[in-house]
Amino acid sequence: MANIGTKTLNDGAKIPALGFGTGGAHFGKSADAAASLAIKAGFTHLDTAQAYQNEDSLGISIAEAGPSIRPKLFICTKLTLLPPGKSVREAFLESLKKLQIDYVDMFLIHSPMFVVGRMKEVWEEIESFQKEGLAKTIGVSNFRVGDLEELLKTAKVIPAVNQIEYHPYTAKSAQPILEFNKKHGIATESYGGLTSIVKQPGGPVDPVVAKIRQRLISTTGKQDITDAQVLLKWLEAKDLIILTTTSKWERLQEYLAASSLPPLTAEEVQAIDDAGSQVHFRRYQIMKHMDAPYVANAPAPKL
Numbered sequence: 001m002a003n004i005g006t007k008t009l010n011d012g013a014k015i016p017a018l019g020f021g022t023g024g025a026h027f028g029k030s031a032d033a034a035a036s037l038a039i040k041a042g043f044t045h046l047d048t049a050q051a052y053q054n055e056d057s058l059g060i061s062i063a064e065a066g067p068s069i070r071p072k073l074f075i076c077t078k079l080t081l082l083p084p085g086k087s088v089r090e091a092f093l094e095s096l097k098k099l100q101i102d103y104v105d106m107f108l109i110h111s112p113m114f115v116v117g118r119m120k121e122v123w124e125e126i127e128s129f130q131k132e133g134l135a136k137t138i139g140v141s142n143f144r145v146g147d148l149e150e151l152l153k154t155a156k157v158i159p160a161v162n163q164i165e166y167h168p169y170t171a172k173s174a175q176p177i178l179e180f181n182k183k184h185g186i187a188t189e190s191y192g193g194l195t196s197i198v199k200q201p202g203g204p205v206d207p208v209v210a211k212i213r214q215r216l217i218s219t220t221g222k223q224d225i226t227d228a229q230v231l232l233k234w235l236e237a238k239d240l241i242i243l244t245t246t247s248k249w250e251r252l253q254e255y256l257a258a259s260s261l262p263p264l265t266a267e268e269v270q271a272i273d274d275a276g277s278q279v280h281f282r283r284y285q286i287m288k289h290m291d292a293p294y295v296a297n298a299p300a301p302k303l
């Protein structure tokens with residue numbers, strides 16, 4: 001079994017520090033085969049969202065894993081834009097039904113753009129799910145500092161997590177969010193961490209990552225260390241909860257093996273930061289509000 005560490009959240013819950021996502025490459029597709037493979041490999045933290053249209057297939061893999069596995073899993077789903085007439089509670093209960101579980105370990109607002117003008121009432125409803133034990137941990141995703149400030153004005157429960165796109169090409173712009181999260185005890189969870197490899201190859205981060213990979217190979221004698229592992233170590237050094245994904249067994253092993261590699265030095269972390277700061281690239285354009293200034297009650301984008 002892989003040795004994935006955990007982080008303790010502001011509500012006392014323990015979250016596996018490396019999670020398997022069913023968005024990204026799996027978006028809109030059946031996720032049961034990939035999720036079953038991830039569980040078999042040792043992933044226990046599984047991330048989905050109402051928007052991914054695969055909660056039902058993830059539910060199949062959870063059910064197939066068997067009831068004794070459920071307490072070992074950390075399952076997160078997210079509230080997406082509600083169709084007219086559907087309440088937050090109805091949407092949440094539908095998620096539980098599709099996932100074939102009676103509670104989620106974490107429930108997030110997927111984006112502030114999906115709750116424009118309703119953030120206070122939506123969060124109150126989500127707080128009630130936590131009180132009822134239906135969502136053990138509650139949090140947000142794609143919240144800027146202004147969105148968090150708006151939420152904290154009325155929230156009784158401070159979100160435990162803010163899940164954001166974080167990789168070398170967003171790190172500079174995300175720094176104020178990381179600082180705000182830290183100040184308020186909100187853990188930052190990263191998605192898209194491998195973007196420099198997957199979507200922006202050839203950028204200024206690549207040679208820096210390659211040099212660090214060579215240093216790790218010399219230090220450990222392990223010839224199979226990859227650029228993806230270096231990026232995972234960089235995210236780990238930033239004390240983030242990490243989400244990644246794949247459908248391939250070998251890549252699952254590669255991701256898991258990163259945890260047993262030695263940490264990057266402070267200079268190496270800084271070198272990736274510096275190279276990343278030369279380019280700004282947002283992979284998930286559906287969350288482009290993250291690059292726009294916060295405006296209270298800005299109109300929601302069309303999905």
Ligand SMILES: NC(=O)C1=CN([C@@H]2O[C@H](COP(=O)(O)OP(=O)(O)OC[C@H]3O[C@@H](n4cnc5c(N)ncnc54)[C@H](O)[C@@H]3O)[C@@H](O)[C@H]2O)C=CC1
Binds near residue numbers: 110247
């Ligand atoms: N809250 C939100 O708005 C969002 C959340 N997410 C969550 O985060 C999870 C992970 O997000 P991703 O962006 O997919 O993570 P990621 O940046 O780690 O990318 C994973 C992808 O990288 C590919 N990959 C790995 N090594 C590679 C290599 N050497 N060469 C080429 N490709 C390689 C994998 O096949 C996989 O498709 C999603 O599944 C989802 O659960 C993702 C996007 C938005």
Ligand SMILES: O=CCc1c[nH]c2ccccc12
Binds near residue numbers: 027110284
């Ligand atoms: O969460 C991942 C990003 C994403 C991709 N497609 C959609 C649709 C609705 C919400 C979020 C997303």
